[in-house]
Amino acid sequence: MTTAIPIRRIRSLRTGQPDGFATICFTKFWERVAYYGLQAILILYLTEYLLVTRAPGEIWLVAFISTLFDVQGQALASSITGGFLTLISIIPIVGGIITDRFLGPARAILLGGSIMAIGHLAMAYEPALILALACIALGIGLFRGAIASQLGSLYDSESRRVEGFQLYFLVVNLAGLTGPFLVGTIGEEAGWHWGFAASASAMAMALAIYAFGYLDHTRIPHAQVRANAPSASALPTRKWPSNLLLIAGVGLLAIPNFQLFNAYLLWVKKDFALMAFGQLIPVSWLVGMDAALSLCVLVASVPAWRALERHIGPVSSLTRASFGALFVCAGTCMLLAAALMSGGGKLTLLWCVAFQFLNAAGLAQILPAALAELGSKDNVKGSATSISGYFLGLFFAGLVSTVLAARFEVLPITTFWSLHLGCAVAGAVMFLLAKKTADHFARTQE
Secondary structure, eight states, X not given: OOOOOOOOOOOOTTSSOOTTHHXXXXXXXXXXXXXXXXXXXXXXXXXXXXXXXXXXXXXXXXXXXXXXXXXXXXXXXXXHHHHHHHHHHHHHHHHHHHIIIIIOHHHHHHHHHHHHHHHHXXXXXXXXXXXXXXXXXXHHHHHHHHHHHHHHTTOSSHHHHHHHHXXXXXXHHHXXXXXXXXXXXXIIIIOHHHHHHHHHHHHHHHHHHHHHHTOSOOOOOHHHHSTTOOOGGGSOOTTHHHHXXXXXXXXXXXXXXXXXXXHHHHHHXXXXXXXXXXXXXXXXXXXXXXXHHHHXXXXXXXXXXXXXXXXXXXXXXXHHHHHHHHHHHHHHHHHHHHHHHTTSSOBOTXXXXXXXXXXXXXXXXXXXXXXXXXXXXXXXXXXXXXXXXXXXXXXXXXXXXXXHHTTTTTSOHHHHHHXXXXXXXXXXXXXXXXXXXXXXXXXXXX
């Protein structure tokens, strides 16, 4: 069986990366600008406009959701937002299977991107809110695993593949910086529907770049992409316990991060002084600040790890992930400390900066390491499916964070963030167990 992997012969901006790398990264950049921009304003749009000006019965399926989960107001908005974030975490698992079995990466990217563009446009029609979010989630399900799979297929060696994914994460974080500032500012200042128009335009740009970059429909059989790859049956199977522990750890440690787009923004807007250099700032800028911090940490971490490895030797991906878990736990402690100090006036944004810096520093180590560990570098035929294991942990995180966000106004704020800290600590323990299990497996293979 062969899969069409069309590659246009363009040089990747002198990065030393293979042909096609630039097209993939620019496509991903604009797709993420659209997504992160929408994500930055969604909870604010729901709580400050849509659910205030329209009754649930006027928006398709919202009355059903309100009745089914017995939620209203902020809890209803958080349930919709959290449900959307959860859906985009689980759908890539199905999308990966469809990509590998039926569509191939290129068709999945084009089809998924088109569905996303329709969803972003549909956000402007208020009664179609749930349908629009469902389209965006479905499109992401096809797009996300396929484009990561296509990026991985460009490389013949593991070291270059890891380097490619590091640059890929840099692009994603740059988009995470651009999207909230661009779409978020337009949405909050010019109007919510103008913000949705901006996100739809960004998605159209992504589709145009991908279509232009892949006009050369060259078909490359799997055997030609990586001729020396072992068959799936030859791959080791006893490593699955450490992989399951890693997935669980990713899920637990991502729970505080999911609140960045949900209850965290509502808490900051209510209890914090949104002032920077004497100016009042939109709360959606905090999402952009998170992307900026992540970008800075990713840029700094590559030479830092190289320098460390020159002295102590190679550091495994699970060791890096465990190191990152400590930062996430420390960042969540900042939220709990701020909660303990609340009640005596507006809190300073320095607490937010501390949390988001430590959280970003941790996830900058965890997420690339998890993809490197879980991604099947040898099983080219099922690469999109194998990458979906990473999203399983994020699905769990989205589910738990949604349940917690729906109780944001009910729970004491100290209890709310204590629960998140407990999840982060449990995730760090999972990583340590995964490393121990993987080390034991490696010794038995010798």
